[in-house]
Amino acid sequence: MSAIIEASGLGKQYRRTWALRDCTLAIPEGHVVGLVGPNGAGKTTLLRLATGMLTPTRGTITVLGQRPAAGPAQLARVGFVAQDTAVYARLTVADHLRLGAWLNPGWDDDLAHRRIAQLALDLKQRAGSLSGGQRAQLALTLALAKRPDLLVLDEPVAALDPLARREFLQGLMEAVAEHEVSVVLSSHLVADLERVCDYMIVLVGSRVRVAGEVGELLAAHRRLSGPRRDPGSLPAAQEVITESHTDKQTALLIRTDEPVLDPAWAVTPVSLEDLVLAYMSRADDETPTRRQHLGIVS
Amino acid sequence: MIRLSLLQFRIQAITAAAALAAFAILLAATGPHLASVYAADGLDNCHGSSCLSPATYFTGSLVNSPYMVLFLLSTGIILLAPAVIGLFWGAPLIGRELETGTAALAWNQSVTRTRWLAVKLAIGGLTAMAVTEALSLLQTWWAVPISQAVADGSGAGVAQSRFSQLNFASHGITPIGYAAFAFALGVTAGALIRRTVPAMAVTLAIFAALQVAMPLWVRPNLAPPERTVIPVTSLAAGPSQTGPGGDVFTLYALDIPGQPGAWLLSSGPVNAAGQATSASPAACASVGTRPGGGPQGNAFGPGQGPAAFVGCLARHGIREAITYQPASRYWRFQATETAIYLALALALAGYCFRRLRQLS
Numbered sequence: 001m002s003a004i005i006e007a008s009g010l011g012k013q014y015r016r017t018w019a020l021r022d023c024t025l026a027i028p029e030g031h032v033v034g035l036v037g038p039n040g041a042g043k044t045t046l047l048r049l050a051t052g053m054l055t056p057t058r059g060t061i062t063v064l065g066q067r068p069a070a071g072p073a074q075l076a077r078v079g080f081v082a083q084d085t086a087v088y089a090r091l092t093v094a095d096h097l098r099l100g101a102w103l104n105p106g107w108d109d110d111l112a113h114r115r116i117a118q119l120a121l122d123l124k125q126r127a128g129s130l131s132g133g134q135r136a137q138l139a140l141t142l143a144l145a146k147r148p149d150l151l152v153l154d155e156p157v158a159a160l161d162p163l164a165r166r167e168f169l170q171g172l173m174e175a176v177a178e179h180e181v182s183v184v185l186s187s188h189l190v191a192d193l194e195r196v197c198d199y200m201i202v203l204v205g206s207r208v209r210v211a212g213e214v215g216e217l218l219a220a221h222r223r224l225s226g227p228r229r230d231p232g233s234l235p236a237a238q239e240v241i242t243e244s245h246t247d248k249q250t251a252l253l254i255r256t257d258e259p260v261l262d263p264a265w266a267v268t269p270v271s272l273e274d275l276v277l278a279y280m281s282r283a284d285d286e287t288p289t290r291r292q293h294l295g296i297v298s
Numbered sequence: 299m300i301r302l303s304l305l306q307f308r309i310q311a312i313t314a315a316a317a318l319a320a321f322a323i324l325l326a327a328t329g330p331h332l333a334s335v336y337a338a339d340g341l342d343n344c345h346g347s348s349c350l351s352p353a354t355y356f357t358g359s360l361v362n363s364p365y366m367v368l369f370l371l372s373t374g375i376i377l378l379a380p381a382v383i384g385l386f387w388g389a390p391l392i393g394r395e396l397e398t399g400t401a402a403l404a405w406n407q408s409v410t411r412t413r414w415l416a417v418k419l420a421i422g423g424l425t426a427m428a429v430t431e432a433l434s435l436l437q438t439w440w441a442v443p444i445s446q447a448v449a450d451g452s453g454a455g456v457a458q459s460r461f462s463q464l465n466f467a468s469h470g471i472t473p474i475g476y477a478a479f480a481f482a483l484g485v486t487a488g489a490l491i492r493r494t495v496p497a498m499a500v501t502l503a504i505f506a507a508l509q510v511a512m513p514l515w516v517r518p519n520l521a522p523p524e525r526t527v528i529p530v531t532s533l534a535a536g537p538s539q540t541g542p543g544g545d546v547f548t549l550y551a552l553d554i555p556g557q558p559g560a561w562l563l564s565s566g567p568v569n570a571a572g573q574a575t576s577a578s579p580a581a582c583a584s585v586g587t588r589p590g591g592g593p594q595g596n597a598f599g600p601g602q603g604p605a606a607f608v609g610c611l612a613r614h615g616i617r618e619a620i621t622y623q624p625a626s627r628y629w630r631f632q633a634t635e636t637a638i639y640l641a642l643a644l645a646l647a648g649y650c651f652r653r654l655r656q657l658s
Binding site (some may be wrong): 051052053054055069071072073074076078079080082084085086087089090091095098099100102103104105106139142143146208 | 401411655657
């Protein structure tokens with residue numbers, strides 16, 4: 001399986017602050033990848049680096065085996081819907097479709113017009129007077145109709161109301177099913193991604209905390225609760241992600257590839273949201289090994 | 299990409315076409331009458347020195363006439379056109395894309411940013427140059443009687459020589475250079491500032507500063523000036539001013555003998571040895587002083603007055619040293635200045651390409 005996005009030691013610095021640092025990841029193709037993390041984690045920076053809108057300060061990033069935005073052929077293979085789903089306010093919906101047809105050799109005019117018809121958008125309407133949801137849909141239509149191999153969406157639903165949000169994601173999923181396009185989609189809300197993603201990357205403080213297929217991630221994590229004990233006494237194969245203690249009880253979220261055999265623990269599966277939140281709430285300097293004598297964190 | 303650029307450029311193009319048409323109609327409606335006045339003053343069939351008097355009369359008659367207003371207005375429009383283009387075509391070209399976020403849309407189609415910018419710069423830049431030069435050519439055609447009369451006459455009147463800032467910057471090929479430069483300047487400011495309105499302000503400030511600096515400090519030195527020393531008797535004496543040693547006449551060179559249409563850069567009195575000297579030697583002070591020391595209005599006594607003052611200077615070996623650029627250098631200067639502005643425009647465009655490739 002080849003990687004659609006491969007980053008190594010990737011970093012982007014603005015004056016003194018790093019928007020993204022030491023980011024190393026390989027995203028396999030054929031997935032709908034959720035990129036989740038708190039605001040300011042570096043999601044937008046990573047996606048803008050992946051589309052060539054930014055150039056890295058350090059490290060390298062390749063998309064579909066090439067430098068992002070390396071040339072017309074590379075650009076044709078990647079579709080991008082930016083955070084604000086900006087469209088040309090003065091141009092009409094039809095103008096936007098024309099623009100897509102002019103600028104993309106692989107343009108699928110049927111697909112574009114079918115989607116616009118489905119969305120009941122008026123071709124003669126100026127894009128500036130569309131609602132936020134309609135604008136996002138128009139931007140998605142443009143990105144889809146160029147028939148990319150990879151579709152990158154940066155918080156496309158952040159500004160939408162719940163109904164528009166659902167419609168947008170539904171449209172996205174239909175397109176993915178129809179055209180076998182890999183998708184990378186960012187959001188700061190797990191709930192948005194849970195429905196659509198089968199691969200998850202948690203980015204916190206400009207670093208990748210965890211990445212993997214959703215099924216595998218869920219299978220590899222357990223919530224343990226039982227009498228109070230020192231997490232340091234757990235078997236080496238059990239990595240503690242978060243821990244919380246009361247006087248008598250200890251609750252842990254651990255990562256392990258083996259069954260939990262200790263009968264003292266009540267073992268329950270974790271939800272994707274719990275899992276993501278657990279990684280997001282882990283302290284910045286956390287090493288994968290266990291930490292001790294720290295207060296209640298989770 | 300060309301079709302998209304044209305689609306996005308249509309409003310600017312319509313505006314420019316409308317402005318150009320209005321300008322053309324205004325000049326076409328008044329030009330023939332101006333030419334008929336010129337002919338009626340006997341200027342279309344005079345030769346050599348016989349033109350001097352009618353030409354001077356013609357230029358003098360235009361002062362305070364609607365033609366003077368038209369001449370200054372049209373010249374002003376030509377001088378302002380590059381700035382307007384830089385502000386409204388240049389600054390938003392990249393600036394608005396970055397400001398509104400549509401850059402993410404534009405640069406994620408299957409067209410590289412280099413090509414995107416190349417097409418946009420070519421369409422905008424060439425139109426800017428064509429429109430500005432068209433304005434200039436229209437006005438040059440309209441003003442042929444005026445410029446001919448200025449060349450033939452004694453110089454004073456509605457317009458000055460071809461080298462004056464108003465004429466030099468609005469005629470010939472310099473408008474092409476200004477338009478290209480102002481456009482590229484606007485584009486660069488937009489790319490750097492990423493906001494349209496501040497980029498417009500910066501564009502205007504830099505362009506205006508350069509248009510002031512160029513004629514004052516750069517243009518006179520585009521070629522080493524010629525120097526000549528002429529007798530003071532060929533100078534005109536202006537009104538007197540009361541100085542400490544008596545009244546002093548302001549002497550000024552209207553034109554340089556044998557150098558019609560030359561661009562006078564500096565002039566000042568020199569003594570017999572060729573060194574710069576005072577314009578009011580003590581020996582001549584009494585000649586310039588009115589009886590009673592009174593200001594204007596008091597009659598000069600016998601042997602006094604401007605002519606006597608000039609004669610006194612001449613007797614004391616004082617002559618006038620003049621530096622100038624000969625009229626024959628006009629097109630060389632036009633070409634050099636245009637080349638400078640075009641080179642600046644190309645440098646800015648090159649910077650924009652680099653900037654766009656490595657956007658941060």
